[in-house]
Amino acid sequence: MPILVYAESDQGIFKKSTQELISFARAIADQMNTEVIAAVTQDPSNANLGQYGAHKVLNLEQPSLGEFNAELVADALTQAARATGSSTVIVSSSANSRYMAPLLAVSLEAGYVPNVVALPQSYTPLTVAHNVFTNKATAFTSLQSSISILGLSKNAYGVHQYDTNAAITKQEVTLTSSSVEVTSLDKASNKVMIADAEVVVSAGRGLKGPENWGMIEELAEVMGAATACSKPVSDLGWRPHSEHVGQTGKPVASNLYIAIGISGAIQHLAGINSSKVKVVINTDPEAPFFKAADYGIVGDAFEVVPDLIQKLREFKAQNA
Amino acid sequence: MKILVCISHVPDTTSKINFNADQTAFDTAGVQYVINPNDEFGLTRALWFKEKQGATIHVVNVGGPETEPTLRKALAIGADEAIRINQPATDGYSVAQALAIVVQEGQYDLVIAGRESIDYNGGMVPGMVAKICGYAFVNTCIGLDIDGASVTAVREIDGGKENLKTTLPLVIGGQKGLVEESDLRIPNMRGIMQARTKPLHVKQTEHPKAMSQTLRYEKPAPKQAVTLVENAEQLINLLHHEAKVI
Numbered sequence: 002m003p004i005l006v007y008a009e010s011d012q013g014i015f016k017k018s019t020q021e022l023i024s025f026a027r028a029i030a031d032q033m034n035t036e037v038i039a040a041v042t043q044d045p046s047n048a049n050l051g052q053y054g055a056h057k058v059l060n061l062e063q064p065s066l067g068e069f070n071a072e073l074v075a076d077a078l079t080q081a082a083r084a085t086g087s088s089t090v091i092v093s094s095s096a097n098s099r100y101m102a103p104l105l106a107v108s109l110e111a112g113y114v115p116n117v118v119a120l121p122q123s124y125t126p127l128t129v130a131h132n133v134f135t136n137k138a139t140a141f142t143s144l145q146s147s148i149s150i151l152g153l154s155k156n157a158y159g160v161h162q163y164d165t166n167a168a169i170t171k172q173e174v175t176l177t178s179s180s181v182e183v184t185s186l187d188k189a190s191n192k193v194m195i196a197d198a199e200v201v202v203s204a205g206r207g208l209k210g211p212e213n214w215g216m217i218e219e220l221a222e223v224m225g226a227a228t229a230c231s232k233p234v235s236d237l238g239w240r241p242h243s244e245h246v247g248q249t250g251k252p253v254a255s256n257l258y259i260a261i262g263i264s265g266a267i268q269h270l271a272g273i274n275s276s277k278v279k280v281v282i283n284t285d286p287e288a289p290f291f292k293a294a295d296y297g298i299v300g301d302a303f304e305v306v307p308d309l310i311q312k313l314r315e316f317k318a319q320n321a
Numbered sequence: 322m323k324i325l326v327c328i329s330h331v332p333d334t335t336s337k338i339n340f341n342a343d344q345t346a347f348d349t350a351g352v353q354y355v356i357n358p359n360d361e362f363g364l365t366r367a368l369w370f371k372e373k374q375g376a377t378i379h380v381v382n383v384g385g386p387e388t389e390p391t392l393r394k395a396l397a398i399g400a401d402e403a404i405r406i407n408q409p410a411t412d413g414y415s416v417a418q419a420l421a422i423v424v425q426e427g428q429y430d431l432v433i434a435g436r437e438s439i440d441y442n443g444g445m446v447p448g449m450v451a452k453i454c455g456y457a458f459v460n461t462c463i464g465l466d467i468d469g470a471s472v473t474a475v476r477e478i479d480g481g482k483e484n485l486k487t488t489l490p491l492v493i494g495g496q497k498g499l500v501e502e503s504d505l506r507i508p509n510m511r512g513i514m515q516a517r518t519k520p521l522h523v524k525q526t527e528h529p530k531a532m533s534q535t536l537r538y539e540k541p542a543p544k545q546a547v548t549l550v551e552n553a554e555q556l557i558n559l560l561h562h563e564a565k566v567i
Contacts, residue, residue, distance in 0.1 A: 103448025
C-alpha cells in the first residue's frame with residue numbers, strides 16, 4: 002500500500018523541508034516495497050519531485066485550496082489517501098502541517114506521531130523514534146492503527162537525490178466550505194524564517210538593550226540567517242514573541258545555531274537541542290550554554306560580533 | 322458563554338528528565354508538576370472573558386488522582402468547576418476522545434487547550450477534539466476576540482501571522498500571545514480557600530481506543546566537551562573545515 006506525502010509548496014516552490022519529506026518517504030517505501038505518492042495542492046508542473054524520490058505526483062489543485070486552510074487540506078488528503086489506498090501519510094513539522102494533521106488523523110482514524118527523527122525501527126508494527134520532553138528525550142512508539150501518520154522533524158533526515166520520473170495525475174476532490182476564513186496575512190517577505198533557516202543567530206539579555214540588535218541583524222544578514230532571541234528578551238519586549246526560541250517558544254532545528262549573550266537556561270537549551278552545531282559567545286565561562294555548545298568563545302559580544310561580521314565578509318569574498 | 326479549558330498536568334519546565342529502570346516510563350521522583358504553560362495562557366485568556374464579557378469556566382484533565390492539585394490550582398486562579406476524567410493519558414487520540422465526550426455533554430461554546438503539552442509534545446489533542454465534535458478549530462492561536470457567536474482570531478504561522486474569522490462553537494490550540502507572561506496569575510490565599518470548596522467532578526468514560534503505544538524512552542548520549550576558540554577567525558575556520566556548516 003503506497004505512502005502518501007503532503008508535499009507543501011509556497012507559490013509553486015517546494016521548499017527543502019518538503020524535498021526532505023519526500024526522500025524520507027522514499028526510504029520507507031523502498032523498505033515496504035511500495036511507492037511514494039506526493040500529494041500537492043498547487044501547480045506542480047515546474048517542479049521535478051521525482052528527483053527527491055517521488056514515484057507519482059497527485060495534483061489536488063483547485064480554487065478552494067489556493068490558500069492554506071487546514072480543514073480543506075485535511076478533507077482533500079483524506080480523499081486522496083482513500084483513493085490511493087495509502088497506509089502511511091507523511092507530513093512535515095511546519096505550522097500548517099501541525100495544524101492540519103490532527104484533523105486528518107480523526108477523519109482517517111489514523112494514529113499520528115509527530116517529531117519523528119529517524120527511519121522506522123520496525124515496519125510491522127510500524128515503530129518510530131520521536132522526540133519528547135522538548136528534545137530532552139526520545140520515545141519509541143508503535144502505531145496500532147491500520148493507517149499511520151508520521152510527522153517528520155525538520156532537518157532530521159536530509160534530502161536525497163533520485164532519478165525517478167514522477168508522472169503527474171490529477172485527482173478530483175469534493176470540498177465543502179470551511180468554518181474558518183483567512184481575512185488577512187501578515188508575513189515578512191524579505192526575512193529568513195526560523196522554521197526554514199539553515200543558520201539561526203540568537204541573542205539574549207547579554208546584549209543589554211534592544212538598541213544593540215543592529216549587529217545581530219547584520220551578522221544574520223551576512224550569514225543568510227534568521228534572527229531569534231531568548232525568553233527574557235521577548236518578555237522584556239526587546240524583540241517580538243515570534244523570535245522567542247525555547248521550550249515555550251519556537252523549536253529550532255537549524256544546521257548552525259549561534260547564541261550570543263544567552264546564558265543557556267534548561268528551557269532554552271531544550272528548544273534548540275535539535276540544531277546540529279551550536280556556537281556560544283558569552284563573557285561568563287561558567288554559563289551553562291558552554292556545556293551544550295560545540296564551539297565557544299569566552300568574550301564580550303560587543304567586541305566579538307563586529308569582528309566576526311568583518312571576518313565572515315572576508316571569508317565570503319574569498320569563497321564566493 | 323461556557324468555556325472549557327483543557328489542562329495538562331506536566332513536569333515543571335526546569336525538571337530533570339529521567340526514566341524508570343527499564344526505560345518504559347517517566348520517573349516522577351522529585352518532580353514538581355504545573356499547569357502546562359500553553360494551557361495556562363489559555364486559562365488566563367478565559368478568565369479575561371469571564372471578567373469582561375461574562376462566562377463560566379470549567380477545567381478538565383485526563384489522568385489519575387495525582388493530577389488533582391493541578392486542577393485545584395486552576396480553580397484557585399478563577400475557574401468555576403473542574404472535571405477529572407479518571408483514566409491514564411495513554412496517547413493523544415484516546416485523550417481527545419475522552420475530552421470530546423465532556424465537550425459534547427457540556428455543550429461548551431469555546432474549548433481552549435494549549436497548542437502542545439511540554440512533556441509529550443504531541444500537539445494533536447486540540448485539533449482532534451475539534452474534528453470529533455465538529456467544532457471550528459484554530460491552532461497556534463495568539464489572539465482571540467469574541468462578539469456574540471462571531472470570532473476573530475490570530476494564528477501564528479511560519480514567518481508571520483494570519484488573521485482569521487470564524488464562529489462558535491470553537492476549539493483553539495493556544496500559546497503565549499493569547500495573554501502576556503505578565504498577565505499570568507498566582508493563586509492568592511482567598512482563591513486557594515475558595516478552590517477547596519469548588520466542585521471537582523471525577524468522571525469515568527468508556528475506555529477509549531489508543532492508536533499508539535510508547536514502548537520505551539531514551540535520553541540523548543552525553544555531549545562531547547565544547548571546543549573553546551580565541552577569536553572569530555578560528556571559529557570561522559572550524560565551522561568551515563571541521564563542522565562544514567558554512
